[in-house]
Amino acid sequence: MAKPWIWAFLGAFLVWFSTIVYTGGTGAGAILSAALSFATFSVIVGIGQMYVITLGPGNVDLSIPATMTFAGAVSMKIMDTQDPMILPGLGIALLCGTAVGIFNYALIRLLRIPPIIATLSSSFLVQSCAIAYGRGLKIKPPELLADFTTVKIAGLPLLALCVIALAAIMSVVLHRTVFGRSVLAIGQNPRAAELAGVKVGFIRFATYTQSGILAGLCGYLLAGFSGGASLNMGAEYLLASIAVVVIGGTSVAGGFANLPGLWGAALFMFLLVTMLNTFGLSAGIRLLLTGVIIVAVITLAGGRRNNH
Amino acid sequence: MKAFIPSSRILRSLLPAFSLTVLLIAIFYLQPRTMSYMGLNLLLNLALPIAFATLAQMCVITVNDLDLGIGAFVGFVACVGATWLNDTPVLGAGVLILCIAAYAALGALIHLRNLPSIVVTLGMSFFWLGLALLVLPTPGGKAPDWVRAVMTVKTPGLPATIYASVLVAILVHVALMRSAYGVVLRGVGGNPRAVERAGWSLLRAKMTMYSLAGFFGVLSGISLIGLTTSADANIALRYTLLSIAGVILGGGEFVGGRISPVGAVLGAITLTLAGSFLSFLRISPDWQIGAQGAILILVLALRVLINRAGSK
Numbered sequence A: 001m002a003k004p005w006i007w008a009f010l011g012a013f014l015v016w017f018s019t020i021v022y023t024g025g026t027g028a029g030a031i032l033s034a035a036l037s038f039a040t041f042s043v044i045v046g047i048g049q050m051y052v053i054t055l056g057p058g059n060v061d062l063s064i065p066a067t068m069t070f071a072g073a074v075s076m077k078i079m080d081t082q083d084p085m086i087l088p089g090l091g092i093a094l095l096c097g098t099a100v101g102i103f104n105y106a107l108i109r110l111l112r113i114p115p116i117i118a119t120l121s122s123s124f125l126v127q128s129c130a131i132a133y134g135r136g137l138k139i140k141p142p143e144l145l146a147d148f149t150t151v152k153i154a155g156l157p158l159l160a161l162c163v164i165a166l167a168a169i170m171s172v173v174l175h176r177t178v179f180g181r182s183v184l185a186i187g188q189n190p191r192a193a194e195l196a197g198v199k200v201g202f203i204r205f206a207t208y209t210q211s212g213i214l215a216g217l218c219g220y221l222l223a224g225f226s227g228g229a230s231l232n233m234g235a236e237y238l239l240a241s242i243a244v245v246v247i248g249g250t251s252v253a254g255g256f257a258n259l260p261g262l263w264g265a266a267l268f269m270f271l272l273v274t275m276l277n278t279f280g281l282s283a284g285i286r287l288l289l290t291g292v293i294i295v296a297v298i299t300l301a302g303g304r305r306n307n308h
Numbered sequence B: 001m002k003a004f005i006p007s008s009r010i011l012r013s014l015l016p017a018f019s020l021t022v023l024l025i026a027i028f029y030l031q032p033r034t035m036s037y038m039g040l041n042l043l044l045n046l047a048l049p050i051a052f053a054t055l056a057q058m059c060v061i062t063v064n065d066l067d068l069g070i071g072a073f074v075g076f077v078a079c080v081g082a083t084w085l086n087d088t089p090v091l092g093a094g095v096l097i098l099c100i101a102a103y104a105a106l107g108a109l110i111h112l113r114n115l116p117s118i119v120v121t122l123g124m125s126f127f128w129l130g131l132a133l134l135v136l137p138t139p140g141g142k143a144p145d146w147v148r149a150v151m152t153v154k155t156p157g158l159p160a161t162i163y164a165s166v167l168v169a170i171l172v173h174v175a176l177m178r179s180a181y182g183v184v185l186r187g188v189g190g191n192p193r194a195v196e197r198a199g200w201s202l203l204r205a206k207m208t209m210y211s212l213a214g215f216f217g218v219l220s221g222i223s224l225i226g227l228t229t230s231a232d233a234n235i236a237l238r239y240t241l242l243s244i245a246g247v248i249l250g251g252g253e254f255v256g257g258r259i260s261p262v263g264a265v266l267g268a269i270t271l272t273l274a275g276s277f278l279s280f281l282r283i284s285p286d287w288q289i290g291a292q293g294a295i296l297i298l299v300l301a302l303r304v305l306i307n308r309a310g311s312k
Helices: A005-023 A028-054 A062-080 A083-111 A113-134 A144-151 A156-177 A178-188 A190-195 A200-225 A237-247 A261-280 A284-304 B008-030 B037-043 B046-062 B069-082 B089-112 B117-135 B147-153 B160-179 B180-190 B192-197 B202-228 B239-249 B260-280 B284-312
Strands: none
Touching: A005 A028, A005 A284, A005 B089, A005 B180, A028 A156, A028 A178, A028 A200, A028 A237, A028 A261, A028 B117, A062 A113, A062 A200, A062 A237, A062 B260, A083 A113, A083 A200, A113 B239, A113 B284, A144 A156, A144 A178, A144 A190, A144 B160, A144 B192, A156 A178, A178 A200, A190 A200, A200 B284, A237 A261, A237 A284, A237 B117, A237 B192, A261 A284, B008 B284, B037 B239, B037 B260, B046 B069, B046 B089, B046 B160, B046 B202, B046 B260, B069 B089, B069 B202, B089 B117, B089 B180, B089 B202, B147 B202, B160 B180, B160 B202, B160 B239, B180 B192, B180 B202, B192 B202, B239 B260, B239 B284, B260 B284
16 A cells, blocks of 8 residues: 555546546536645645544544534624635634544543543533524625635646645645654554654644644635625534545554645545436435445545554 | 442443433423323433434444444434325335344455444545435435334323333343353453454454444434434434443443443433423524534543542
8 A cells, every 4th residue: 555545546536537428528627726726625624634544543523514614604794795804803713623523532632531422511611602603694705815815826726735735734744743743643552652752642732722722723724715604614524524534544543644645535526426416316316326336436445454 | 437438330331321310300390290191201202213223333342443434324214104104004114124234244344454444434424324215215205104112102200211121121131241252242342352262253243333333323213203203314424423322321431342231321321301391491403513512522531530439
């Protein structure tokens, strides 16, 4: 398994190719451009989720959708369509994410409960806050933010380019910094990592907080991209954030992460939906096939056991 | 001296009953009219399907997995129940049996390929939702008369839901907590390697628990349409989170195969009542989910306190 991420890109290419064969070549570029735009959001939350999953079995952040919705709703309300408020709005969104991340870790630590339960319980609370706060209002994002999230340079979405850079940076952080290597070490063997002097508690805290921050960022950008925050805007990112990690070649047993794979998997997921839509299938068949293909891909991609 | 202080283990197992009692007293205090046959019946109307879904989730949690597709599955069963089971009972029953077999196969797949149950079951939730939409594209259908009759039967003394819940809780308790194979099944969650070395098949145990989960999922869907009389693909999507919350409230833990069937049923009833309690308090429905989260965190915190007191 030298380059596990190859498969994700190969899958994405195959799905894209079948789509344009079906359409007779029309829209090939447009589909790819749209795929880049939408995959961006899965990649942002995927990065946070990947670090969390790399911490080892049982580590997963289920509060990502709620955090996205909450950060999106709060930041849109604070900015109130005013361009000068874009940066403060971003700050607020990141702060929302940070708060949820810290709260998640506090629950894990203080109540000594598995992260799945901690992040699930906190997501209930956060979702309620988002509903109560953003009820019945659809505030448009500031024009500048909407432009930034949708503008394309030579057919390539600017936001996608930024997130490609972000993924590259996070890849360096993972493999070249003390923080990233500590995350990998904890995932491979928490006891050995602790004995080797890794501050396990602090690294886990930082990882959950980072996931919250990225979810906040994603909620902010997605609200800008889709013309405002909505109460179910995060819903599909529960599956997406976990699926891109697993399909992208990151080990679900922890300790091995793979950043390029996130992009391949995110493109694959979007192109898959596009393909099923292009084929003109009914909603029922589309959902059914999505489920079948996801389970099949996970079975093929995620079943590799680590021999260590 | 020690004999007079209940152990933390007993305190913990009493916690679900305690939470439910507190909630019931609060509801009776706020709305004394609920303290009647009719009132209890209305309050607990939807408790049974939720209790079945919670038991299904508990079976999966026993082997350290999590089922994020149970809500969609219950929805699919409801759709089959309101269409095929009514029109062509043999076909309907056959499909439902296939569903249970599908759950067993899911358990086998997750075990053999060492897959994360969260992702597989989340993927399956799309599958079930898609199937449900194919069976019943628009809300409707009709529950079979016998299901309707069973679910609306009037029992003397207390509403039927209460008798049914007690019966189910006792049956599952005996099967999982008191039987020899039940110990093996729970052992799979506690120490799979030890169970395997003792000569038991892990694969068989996982398939058993998953098919039990499928079985309870079917019961949940069928009992649900007995109450609602018609079905809809999205009818039970919220059961996924409710069932997980119910298991935790009932004292189940996510690792180690520590479960409590009686607690899970109590937890499901507590969650059913929590909604009514909040509306009696005139709390906006916006906070319904949040209140469930808060209750969960509160109960988990109480559990930590009890554990800490017990370890002193």
